[in-house]
Amino acid sequence: MFEIEFADDGSIRCTGRLDAAQCEKAQSFMDKVDDARTLDFAALEYISSAGLGVLLKTQKRLAASGAGLKIINANNHIRDVFRYSGFNAIFDIES
Amino acid sequence: MQKTFARSYDSLKEIYDFTEALLDSAEVAQSVRYPVHFAMEELFTNMVKYNPENTQDISLDVATDSSSVTVTMIDHDVDAFDVSRERPVDTESPLEKRPVGGLGLHLIRHMVDTLNYQYSDRQSRITFTKGLT
Numbered sequence: 001m002f003e004i005e006f007a008d009d010g011s012i013r014c015t016g017r018l019d020a021a022q023c024e025k026a027q028s029f030m031d032k033v034d035d036a037r038t039l040d041f042a043a044l045e046y047i048s049s050a051g052l053g054v055l056l057k058t059q060k061r062l063a064a065s066g067a068g069l070k071i072i073n074a075n076n077h078i079r080d081v082f083r084y085s086g087f088n089a090i091f092d093i094e095s
Numbered sequence: 096m097q098k099t100f101a102r103s104y105d106s107l108k109e110i111y112d113f114t115e116a117l118l119d120s121a122e123v124a125q126s127v128r129y130p131v132h133f134a135m136e137e138l139f140t141n142m143v144k145y146n147p148e149n150t151q152d153i154s155l156d157v158a159t160d161s162s163s164v165t166v167t168m169i170d171h172d173v174d175a176f177d178v179s180r181e182r183p184v185d186t187e188s189p190l191e192k193r194p195v196g197g198l199g200l201h202l203i204r205h206m207v208d209t210l211n212y213q214y215s216d217r218q219s220r221i222t223f224t225k226g227l228t
Contacts, residue, residue, distance in 0.1 A: 017111070020140045021104040046129065048136045049199040056195050063190055077129040084205040085198050086186030 004029045007040065011072075015043040018051035026051065030058040035067050042073035052085055059091060068092060099152040102143050106153075107136060114157055114166075121159040123227065130206035131164050131225050137199035138178065138221055142170045149173065159227075163208070167222045175214040178203075178221055 002022035003015040012033070018026055039055075055069065062068050070092040074082070082088050098113055100106040111132060118128050135155070142153055154169040184201040185194060203210060203223070213220040 019107050019111075019136055021107045046132065048133060048140075049196070049202055050140065052198060053195045056193060060190060060193075060195075077126075080205075081133075081202060084186075084202050086193075089187070090190040090193060 002026070011038040011040045013040045013043065017046040018044060018054075019046065019048050020050035023050045023054050026054045027057070030054055033058065033062070034065075036062070036070070038070045038072055040072055041075070041078060044074070044078065047078050047081060049085075052081070052087065055091070056087070070094065096158070097154060097156040099154050100139070101152055102146070102149060104140065104143060107139070110135060110139060110155065113155070117157045117159070118164070121164075123159060123164060127164060127225055127227055131166065134203045134207050134210075134223050134225075135166060135168070137203050138168055138223075141176075141178070141199065142168070142173075142219075145176070146170070146173050161227075163224045163226045165222065165224045167220065169221075170219045172217050173219050174217075175219065177212045177214070179210045179212040 001016040002018050002025065004026055005013055007013045012029075059069055068091075072094040074093065079093070082091065082093060096117055100110055114132060114135060115128070118131070139153060139155075149172060151171040156167040158165045178200055181204070182200065184198060185192075186198075186201070207223040207225050209222075209224045211222045
C-alpha cells in the first residue's frame with residue numbers, strides 16, 4: 001500500500017511502501033508539483049531505489065526553476081538509504 | 096521456505112507478504128527486515144527489468160536460523176550477470192550531473208552481509224545473508 005497526497009499545510013504526505021510497483025503512481029503525482037515543497041515521510045515505511053529515482057527526477061526538474069524538495073520525518077532506514085546514495089547532499093533533509 | 100513468483104513488478108506485494116510472514120514466525124527484528132526486503136526487491140526487479148520477454152517464474156527461498164536470514168533467488172534461462180561484482184556508482188556528483196537509476200546493487204552492498212552469485216546452465220542463483228544482530 002502506498003498513498004501520496006497534499007496535506008492541509010501544503011506539504012506532501014507519503015504513506016506506506018514506495019516500491020517499484022508504486023513508482024508510476026508517485027511519479028504521476030510528483031510531475032504535477034511545480035514549486036518548492038516539503039515531503040513528510042512520517043508515515044512512509046519504506047523506499048527502494050525506484051522510489052529514489054522518482055525523487056531525484058523531480059528534484060532535477062524543480063532545481064531548474066530554483067526550487068527543491070525538503071524531506072522531513074524520515075525513519076532511520078530511509079535516512080540510511082539516502083546517506084548510502086549520497087542523496088543527503090542533494091536534498092534538504094530535516095534531522 | 097520456497098515459492099515462485101511471476102516475473103512482474105505486481106509480484107512485489109506478494110513477495111513482501113510471503114517474506115514478512117516468515118520473518119514474523121521467526122521473530123526477526125524490524126531493524127533486519129528493511130534490508131532484507133530492500134535487497135529482495137532490488138534483485139527481483141532487476142530480473143524483471145532485464146529479461147522482460149522471459150516467461151519463466153522466479154524462485155525465492157527464505158530461511159532463518161539463530162544468527163541470520165538467508166535468501167536465495169533463482170532465475171531461469173537468462174544470460175549471466177554477476178550482481179556481486181562491484182561496479183562504480185556516482186554518489187557524489189552535483190544534482191545536475193547525478194544519473195537517475197543504477198543505485199540498487201550499490202545499496203544492497205551496504206545493507207546485507209554477504210552477496211553471492213552462481214551461474215550454470217543458463218540459471219542465475221543469487222544468495223544473500225543478513226545477520227540478526
